[in-house]
Amino acid sequence: MIRRALLLALAPLVLAATPAAAQRSLLDGIAIDYVKLTLEIGEREPGYVDAYFGPPEMATAAKANPRDVKALSAAAAALTAKLTAIEPSILHPTEQRRRAYLLGQLKAAETRLAMLQGKKFKFVDEAEALFGVRPVLKPLAEYDAALAQLDKMLPGPGPLAARVAAEAGGFVIPTDKADAVMRAAIAECRARTFKHVTLPAKERFDLEFVKNQPWGGYNWFKGDTHSLIQINTDLPVTISRAIDLGCHEGYPGHHTYMSRLEEKLVNGRGWIEFSVYPLYSPQSFIAEGSANAGIKLAFPGDEQAEFEAKTLYPLAGIAPSKAVKHDAVLKALEELKGASVTIQQMYLDGEIDRAKAVELLGKYALSSPEGAAKSLDFADRYRSYVINYGLGAEMITQALEAGGADEKTRWERMVLILSEPTVPADLAR
Numbered sequence: 001m002i003r004r005a006l007l008l009a010l011a012p013l014v015l016a017a018t019p020a021a022a023q024r025s026l027l028d029g030i031a032i033d034y035v036k037l038t039l040e041i042g043e044r045e046p047g048y049v050d051a052y053f054g055p056p057e058m059a060t061a062a063k064a065n066p067r068d069v070k071a072l073s074a075a076a077a078a079l080t081a082k083l084t085a086i087e088p089s090i091l092h093p094t095e096q097r098r099r100a101y102l103l104g105q106l107k108a109a110e111t112r113l114a115m116l117q118g119k120k121f122k123f124v125d126e127a128e129a130l131f132g133v134r135p136v137l138k139p140l141a142e143y144d145a146a147l148a149q150l151d152k153m154l155p156g157p158g159p160l161a162a163r164v165a166a167e168a169g170g171f172v173i174p175t176d177k178a179d180a181v182m183r184a185a186i187a188e189c190r191a192r193t194f195k196h197v198t199l200p201a202k203e204r205f206d207l208e209f210v211k212n213q214p215w216g217g218y219n220w221f222k223g224d225t226h227s228l229i230q231i232n233t234d235l236p237v238t239i240s241r242a243i244d245l246g247c248h249e250g251y252p253g254h255h256t257y258m259s260r261l262e263e264k265l266v267n268g269r270g271w272i273e274f275s276v277y278p279l280y281s282p283q284s285f286i287a288e289g290s291a292n293a294g295i296k297l298a299f300p301g302d303e304q305a306e307f308e309a310k311t312l313y314p315l316a317g318i319a320p321s322k323a324v325k326h327d328a329v330l331k332a333l334e335e336l337k338g339a340s341v342t343i344q345q346m347y348l349d350g351e352i353d354r355a356k357a358v359e360l361l362g363k364y365a366l367s368s369p370e371g372a373a374k375s376l377d378f379a380d381r382y383r384s385y386v387i388n389y390g391l392g393a394e395m396i397t398q399a400l401e402a403g404g405a406d407e408k409t410r411w412e413r414m415v416l417i418l419s420e421p422t423v424p425a426d427l428a429r
């Protein structure tokens with residue numbers, strides 16, 4: 001028995017001398033170069049690095065002496081060639097996934113660097129190269145049925161978008177109650193998530209309300225399982241947004257995802273590439289998709305509406321009796337979400353101008369003129385990034401629910417997505 005155990009214990013030492021181990025350490029070297037590359041691109045494009053919590057001296061070095069965009073392009077291509085030369089079959093399956101993750105991230109970096117040098121892509125080509133998924137966008141006519149249904153739910157004179165806005169006006173969280181409502185929403189998202197996901201005990205977030213941003217909410221992950229969650233109050237925040245934002249930015253969304261990557265991959269495995277998060281990369285497809293899919297995962301069926309009516313409506317000073325009809329309107333609006341992506345594609349590809357885009361967003365996404373302007377500001381700044389929300393959530397929800405999985409299984413699958421080097425292609429498996 002002793003002898004056998006000894007032999008087994010020795011086996012990994014023997015393996016360590018094989019080429020596979022050398023290939024693994026090559027992967028570690030590429031990962032370090034990838035972090036340097038990403039940080040230096042961040043010096044050339046503000047906002048490119050969404051989060052970094054690796055060694056501070058690497059950020060200092062990137063700041064002090066960033067290569068120019070051309071040199072960074074060449075460096076990204078060289079790293080891709082090095083990675084491609086590693087034969088995946090000799091790697092451990094987890095290392096194979098690490099290799100696939102880095103290849104996708106580097107392809108996105110090369111694409112972004114080409115864009116920084118003036119290269120223009122068609123919307124769907126850009127989306128595929130940056131985020132790893134080629135979106136199929138529905139023509140606007142496919143939203144006519146959902147529009148007709150809403151028209152019946154909110155009868156009256158005037159354009160439907162104005163009737164939707166008037167209805168939503170009754171559900172705006174008063175400014176002086178926003179903090180209490182948001183904190184209660186996040187606490188519920190957190191409690192539901194923690195039944196299935198563990199995070200280090202020191203995990204925490206700060207909550208801030210801000211203005212003058214193109215986005216509705218943002219999670220700034222600071223490392224050490226700490227996030228700053230910002231909510232933009234340029235536009236009125238309606239009550240249903242509280243749970244959406246709490247799940248999306250916090251639990252089981254961005255704060256949870258980044259905390260899991262930090263704990264399991266950076267600290268657990270020593271995979272330094274996960275200490276940096278470049279915004280324009282397949283990582284964003286997983287981040288935004290899981291953050292949005294997490295809402296229904298944490299609040300299946302009617303549980304979101306029930307929690308809002310019971311807890312959030314009283315905190316916001318809104319009569320809970322209005323909740324049922326409002327929820328039905330929101331569900332109908334949900335059907336229209338893809339319309340704005342189609343319109344943003346038409347706008348970014350130059351098929352329509354901004355005025356036409358505002359008009360179409362009013363008609364098909366039922367946006368107010370202010371809401372439409374925000375959507376287009378977002379599109380101007382982040383371009384094809386918009387696919388990550390709807391399509392990302394759709395693909396992650398399908399992966400969670402495949403085979404009619406029960407709640408426990410859905411959460412187990414989500415934990416794996418959030419804790420491994422997940423790439424969009426993994427979701428179809």
Ligand SMILES: [Zn+2]
Pocket residue numbers: 248254287288291
């Ligand atoms: Zn997000």
